[in-house]
Amino acid sequence: MANPTVLIENSPARGREQGREKGSDFSELSRRIADAGLLRRRPLYYTVRFGAVALALAGGVAAFAVLGDSWAQLAVAAALAVVFGQLGLAAHDLAHRQVFTRRRPSEAGGLLVANLLLGMSYGWWMNKHTRHHANPNHEEKDPDVSPDILVWSRGQAARAKGLPRFVGKHQAALFFPLLTLEGLNLSFNSFKALRSPSMKRPVLEGALLVAHFVLYFGALFTVLSPGRALAFIAVHQGLFGIYLGSVFAPNHKGMPMIEEGTRLDFLRRQVLTSRNVRGGVFVDAFMGGLNYQIEHHLFPSMPTPALARAQAVTEAYCAELGVPYHQTGLLASHREALRHMRRVGEPLRAAR
Numbered sequence: 001m002a003n004p005t006v007l008i009e010n011s012p013a014r015g016r017e018q019g020r021e022k023g024s025d026f027s028e029l030s031r032r033i034a035d036a037g038l039l040r041r042r043p044l045y046y047t048v049r050f051g052a053v054a055l056a057l058a059g060g061v062a063a064f065a066v067l068g069d070s071w072a073q074l075a076v077a078a079a080l081a082v083v084f085g086q087l088g089l090a091a092h093d094l095a096h097r098q099v100f101t102r103r104r105p106s107e108a109g110g111l112l113v114a115n116l117l118l119g120m121s122y123g124w125w126m127n128k129h130t131r132h133h134a135n136p137n138h139e140e141k142d143p144d145v146s147p148d149i150l151v152w153s154r155g156q157a158a159r160a161k162g163l164p165r166f167v168g169k170h171q172a173a174l175f176f177p178l179l180t181l182e183g184l185n186l187s188f189n190s191f192k193a194l195r196s197p198s199m200k201r202p203v204l205e206g207a208l209l210v211a212h213f214v215l216y217f218g219a220l221f222t223v224l225s226p227g228r229a230l231a232f233i234a235v236h237q238g239l240f241g242i243y244l245g246s247v248f249a250p251n252h253k254g255m256p257m258i259e260e261g262t263r264l265d266f267l268r269r270q271v272l273t274s275r276n277v278r279g280g281v282f283v284d285a286f287m288g289g290l291n292y293q294i295e296h297h298l299f300p301s302m303p304t305p306a307l308a309r310a311q312a313v314t315e316a317y318c319a320e321l322g323v324p325y326h327q328t329g330l331l332a333s334h335r336e337a338l339r340h341m342r343r344v345g346e347p348l349r350a351a352r
Contacts, residue, residue: 150164158347271318271323
């Protein structure tokens with residue numbers, strides 16, 4: 001992969017003035033995508049996909065009830081971690097109105113899947129994810145690259161104190177172990193966000209979150225002994241966090257970071273900071289279509305099954321413009337992300 005800084009500095013978009021209105025490059029791509037019919041809704045696809053996830057969830061619950069107080073429940077915990085990951089992807093598509101065009105059914109579905117089934121606040125995540133889409137990999141504006149624990153640029157590393165400074169030294173090695181806590185982190189931040197002024201329905205969201213955990217912990221500690229219940233939680237939440245991280249980390253981590261003052265038009269801001277992941281049907285299912293991250297960022301409401309066709313259109317168009325378009329395999333995407341994390345942590349390891 002090319003040096004991220006070079007991609008930004010040499011991009012035709014940086015301060016460019018070539019007689020076109022700002023955003024006109026994206027307008028042309030948008031026209032081509034619309035003419036190809038790639039923005040129309042796909043109700044049959046989502047009926048089948050969500051139905052399959054619902055059946056998998058029901059099967060996991062049934063297996064849990066049948067097995068009773070047994071160590072075999074750890075296999076159920078692992079299977080349900082995958083199901084929860086797919087529920088997270090379903091909530092993502094609902095939030096982007098890929099499933100329904102109208103706001104109310106999208107929000108109702110999002111609250112049901114995110115709050116009640118996953119134990120994650122739909123409103124909190126929606127606010128956070130919207131800011132990420134507006135300014136991906138922006139050091140000041142993208143909450144996904146804020147230096148809470150990990151650092152994503154050398155500038156952040158230089159300013160890091162406390163826990164981020166300590167973890168940042170070895171963050172590449174600690175990344176996947178830390179992901180085991182991601183599910184719990186999402187739930188913790190969801191409850192914390194209930195007090196935020198930006199939360200539109202704190203009572204409803206809070207009630208659904210409480211209902212989730214009453215059912216979750218109630219079922220575990222009723223059916224299983226305390227030791228087995230804790231082991232189930234560790235396996236389920238740990239693998240769920242790793243699954244989520246494995247889906248979302250390849251999309252932007254290790255791609256160019258945007259500093260305050262950098263000027264990029266919409267198309268280049270989304271393309272240069274995103275990475276596509278190749279891999280065929282398995283990767284498409286595993287990542288829920290988010291392996292077409294470039295196209296998803298350009299057209300967030302595009303239904304998942306249209307993304308593959310949009311990829312070919314977008315890549316060809318970027319080639320016409322001379323805009324770098326990056327895609328790689330799943331394992332290579334993780335290597336690039338971990339290599340970037342190791343590189344930005346070098347100043348911390350060198351410091352005494």
